[in-house]
Amino acid sequence: MMKQIAYSxxxxxxxxxxxxxxxxxxxxxxxxxxxxxxxxxxxxDSSDFETLFSKLDRVLFNGSDHLNxxxxxxxxxxxxxxxxQLRNDLLALGPELDGGRGLVFPFSAANTNNPSSFRTRSGGxxxxxxxxxxxxxxxxxxxxxxxxxxxxxxxxxxxxxxRNATAMDPSFKFDKVDVLGYTSGGNRFPLIVLESGDxxxxxxxxxxxxxxxxxxxxxxxxxxxxxxxxxxLTVTGxxxxxxxxxxxVTGIGVNGAxxxxxxxxxxxxxxxxxxxxxxxxxxxxxxxASGKEFHKDDFIRRYKTLVxxxxxxxxxxxxxxxxxxxxxxxxxxxxxxxxxxILEVEDAxxxxxxxxxxxxxxxxxxMGGLGSMKDWEAAGLxxxxxxxxxxxxxxxxxxxxxxxxxxxxxxxxxxRMSWD
Numbered sequence: 001m002m003k004q005i006a007y008s009x010x011x012x013x014x015x016x017x018x019x020x021x022x023x024x025x026x027x028x029x030x031x032x033x034x035x036x037x038x039x040x041x042x043x044x045d046s047s048d049f050e051t052l053f054s055k056l057d058r059v060l061f062n063g064s065d066h067l068n069x070x071x072x073x074x075x076x077x078x079x080x081x082x083x084x085q086l087r088n089d090l091l092a093l094g095p096e097l098d099g100g101r102g103l104v105f106p107f108s109a110a111n112t113n114n115p116s117s118f119r120t121r122s123g124g125x126x127x128x129x130x131x132x133x134x135x136x137x138x139x140x141x142x143x144x145x146x147x148x149x150x151x152x153x154x155x156x157x158x159x160x161x162x163r164n165a166t167a168m169d170p171s172f173k174f175d176k177v178d179v180l181g182y183t184s185g186g187n188r189f190p191l192i193v194l195e196s197g198d199x200x201x202x203x204x205x206x207x208x209x210x211x212x213x214x215x216x217x218x219x220x221x222x223x224x225x226x227x228x229x230x231x232x233l234t235v236t237g238x239x240x241x242x243x244x245x246x247x248x249v250t251g252i253g254v255n256g257a258x259x260x261x262x263x264x265x266x267x268x269x270x271x272x273x274x275x276x277x278x279x280x281x282x283x284x285x286x287x288x289a290s291g292k293e294f295h296k297d298d299f300i301r302r303y304k305t306l307v308x309x310x311x312x313x314x315x316x317x318x319x320x321x322x323x324x325x326x327x328x329x330x331x332x333x334x335x336x337x338x339x340x341x342i343l344e345v346e347d348a349x350x351x352x353x354x355x356x357x358x359x360x361x362x363x364x365x366x367m368g369g370l371g372s373m374k375d376w377e378a379a380g381l382x383x384x385x386x387x388x389x390x391x392x393x394x395x396x397x398x399x400x401x402x403x404x405x406x407x408x409x410x411x412x413x414x415x416r417m418s419w420d
Contacts, residue, residue, distance in 0.1 A: 034369070043353040046359060048319070066248065069277060073257070073282070074284065074286060076286065079115065082398050099242070100240060120157060127148045131254055141237060141270065144265055149233055150186075151226065157221065175216075176215070176242060177215065177239070181237075182209050186228065187229065192225070193225050222238070259288055263302060289344070292329075304352065307319060322401075324342050326339075326368070328385075349362075
């Protein structure tokens with residue numbers, strides 16, 4: 001009875017809290033933008049968002065349940081700041097919402113930029129496979145990347161301290177580690193080296209293609225080393241988790257990735273089973289439309305195939321499609337022309353959403369429409385390539401998406417109050 005009273009009281013109070021300046025993120029005044037249009041629109045079946053928001057109710061009001069969100073895309077996501085800002089905003093909704101850090105990948109070992117939300121270090125010899133390669137030399141999973149070694153001295157280290165950390169960055173702790181991957185030609189295996197110097201050997205699950213480890217205490221860093229002899233060990237991701245209720249936001253991004261990149265990851269669905277997302281935020285499309293020609297029907301078909309793989313894992317998963325940001329195509333050195341494919345892509349997302357259900361967040365319109373990337377660049381929020389944002393720009397985009405998501409959540413709470 002007391003829990004029900006607390007729940008009802010929370011339903012009455014939370015909308016005013018969420019609408020307050022302490023929770024809604026303040027945004028810069030950009031006269032060229034259309035922040036007044038910052039909303040998620042539904043163009044098909046949106047019932048999965050009610051399921052999503054009901055689970056968020058339980059997380060926030062009852063301190064129970066676990067909400068899993070995946071943000072998937074290309075370089076916008078690999079950079080990490082966009083996802084980091086959204087994650088930080090969501091975890092600031094209440095105390096103790098760290099439900100686990102989710103799936104990470106040691107990008108620096110692959111000689112590419114690491115997301116800003118954690119740090120990595122590596123040693124030994126590692127070979128890299130990315131889903132952006134024309135031909136894959138080994139199977140890939142959800143992360144879209146793999147590291148392979150036959151070096152017994154090789155190691156991977158993950159530290160969950162953000163680069164250029166701010167007061168807003170939460171502290172993440174975990175005591176469960178799953179190393180995703182496989183071996184070939186020998187009996188190599190991953191092991192975890194503790195701060196004490198002791199090692200832990202994991203339990204292997206051949207069906208899931210993982211090694212599971214339980215740490216003796218909560219940690220914010222982990223070192224994965226190589227055991228056994230002969231053959232190769234391939235690591236396709238590291239899942240950092242705990243048993244706490246809360247919110248987990250996982251960023252899946254590979255520089256240059258397009259829809260075909262993820263569609264050729266044969267273990268995508270198997271890895272997705274481990275995360276089992278409640279919401280997938282799609283940020284794929286900028287690389288699909290970067291050329292002179294854009295084939296809308298192929299784009300729609302590929303997106304529907306990717307959605308079907310996600311729905312096969314969780315039929316109730318909510319889908320949120322982010323339109324491409326405004327961008328330019330380089331014509332010659334220091335000469336750029338606006339990429340008008342964006343208009344076709346924008347329409348394609350509305351059609352995908354109508355057929356697949358879910359919502360569209362029209363970043364293209366919100367940032368100011370065709371040609372607005374130059375204005376963002378002039379404001380210090382976009383890079384000179386007129387495709388990518390700066391760190392500050394990605395933070396603004398993350399706050400915008402959070403505010404739009406919270407806008408829909410407040411509508412859900414108002415409906416709940418009218419029902420109760």
